[in-house]
Amino acid sequence: MSSCTSKQVLEKINVDVKRHSKMMKAAYGAYENLFMSQKNRPKAMEYFDWFMKEFQGERIVEIDKVKQQGKPAIGTFCIFVPEEIVVGAGGACFGLCGGSQMPIADAETELPRNICPLIKSAHGFKLQRTCAFTQSSDFIYGETTCEAKKKTWEILNKHHKTHVMYIPHMKREQDLKTWKNEVKEFKKHIEEVIGRDLSYEEMVEGIEIINRKRDALLRLDKLRGFNKEVMPISGKDALFVVQASFIDEPVRFTEKVNLLCDELEERLSNNVSVYEKDTPRLMVLGTPFALPNWKLHAAVEDSGGVIINEESCIGHRYYKDNVNLENIKDEESLMDELVDRYSKVDCACFTPNEGRVEKIIQMYKDRKADGVIYYTLSFCHTYNVESFLVKEKLAEAGIPCLTIESDYSAEDVGQIKTRVEAFLESISFQQKAKKFQEGL
Template identity: 35%
Template sequence: MKQALFKKIQQITEQNLMDIEAHKEKGNHVIGFYCLYGPTELAVAADAIPLPLCGTRQDPIDAAEEVLPRNLCPLIKSSYGFAATDTCPFFRFSDMIVADTTCDGKKKMFEIMSDLKPVHVLQLPQNQVPALSLGPWKAEIETLITVLENRIGRQITPEKISAAIRLMNRERQAKKRLMDITRANPSPLTGMELVEILFKTGFFADKEKGIALMDEISDVCLTLIEQNQSPYTNTTPRILLTGVPVGLGSDKVVKILEQCGANVVALENCSGYKQAFQVNDTIDPVTALADQYLAIPCSVMSPNPGRMEMLREMIPAFSIDGVVDLTWQACHTYNIESFQVATLVQDDFGLPFLHIETDYSESDTEQLRVRIQAFIEMI
């Protein structure tokens, strides 16, 4: 059953580029987003397709390093490299980019990227205290609405934003339902399967198609659970991966963990559970967007209690046996925050903890394998 579903995902993925092209040929637009803090609802409200653009592959990094420093986060270099080499169709399709000041490396890279494509940078507050940050952040979203209206030539009304919130809430609900499937022990999905599904469906131009497909996968997985069909047993070590985002191409730690006999059942990052939120659709839509998006628990926030709260909820909910904290090289906020995560995991839950700092290359694969194998043996 799963094999047929993954074939269907691939078919839709191949059709998706043609869907985006057809959308643009009708005079519609595509908006690229580089971070979870960008409110994609505004693009949907303008009848545009929102596309995630963070780079997850090693291939374009050499080209990026002709402009950017080598000792920079691989996600930033990969993102810029794809743009500079014109090898990412989703960047090419984007009429403009919505970026943000999450970290110093990104915001300076976006200055250079603006020579390649129109870029609007949201000035993200660095704390989540509503009295200090909600007003300025709401003003940033209101400015973005004006920028999008001028760029696209369509009015973004409160009614359209509310409708977009309801649609995107349904998509996030479908993602959460899919991610919650792996609470079952044993899980019917491998961690790599989960990464692939979340990554590929994130690019779908047709949101309804993506929602329907994720629900179909969840339904099949529930049947597999009832039939006790799984690639694992109930003694397979269950791993929670926290830290930086992962996608196809930046998934080597997930691969190695599962090659070493574990199952990555939970992703606490912005490519995983961090995006499983719901925006309040009963109040002023701009206020609702500002409030919910500001609450995203990224390490760029200081302090960042939301991440610890999410980990406290996820570790027992997914019956976790060990936690791996992944940091990309030169990602200082996640690197420093790892100390707090280790304290929580070890002191509050008494679980094995492993912090990995790496990049997208395969050069340290065997070193990582040795460390990860030792970690799994501890469990």
């Protein structure tokens, strides 16, 4: 596919091509610096390097072809929107959460300064017309998970057709009934785009495709984080793979992740590690890392640690559960199983959200991690407030925890690095003291 064709598609979908090209150059430059300069990377990361170059180019051409066949292209902002239905219709479902500082000043012409940068970044992309995924969307599907998001949709709808899915904030029986109706309504919106009813078989196929994608991501998660001495892939590379899962074509993506996993298995059996065996291994908890938010991972891995898991929506929360196909017999049971699967998402927008803490402690034990970072995007009140209860339980379990609240600007990079370095030093000190005591 020639770049000329990509340019034609970008023009057709009304992208500001000049500004877009400048932005992509900057993003790719940052990727080259942070990712491609790493030593001893798995060879299978070559596909993902290509994808970084082409996700706003060839991938957009691919989505354009999908649309030309009368299939849907749907932009979303949350892992509650059931992508299985879009994929079942042969369409493309992609995440629009913004992880870049570049569009924020534009967003602040319409949105308050003091709301989460993920929303401002995404809204700014729309105002600037610099995200080809936003521009490709037949419609955008927002949800009511947090205050800032649900009010932003009213403004976003002035610029791009936006539907809103009502997500209850509790998981009682009546809430799940409402939720099921919302999933049915989402299906109707997809049927409006394709101009016909979606068959039961198509939806089952959509579920199978997405289940396989989540299986591959879970496989990667285990390979990267379960071995205490061999880390076959950096946290940065693994994060980028998960970020790509929200925008790549799911069948090809699954195949590429499984190829990467095959290589990681080989590396594990040959003791090929990208970091030394005593490198402190950290889990990150909290808010999502939308592309290209690599700030925390870069700070940790430049400071002598490694991130082995993200307990986040761009991470484990996204792929930990599958839809149970065994219980599906007809369309009604299919809807029930979709709701069952999605209601296991333990986002801080729910009250209570007790299961999340137990899960975190279990994840920590399974990985024999050395510490956690509770990461919150600035002004994300749900995750920020919930951190109190999480940290209380972590302290009881003797798990070292560092709290970091940040946005996408480069202003606090130095400060974050200093705090991470001090945290890693205290972990190393405790580990040495423990070894010394054990040796006595």
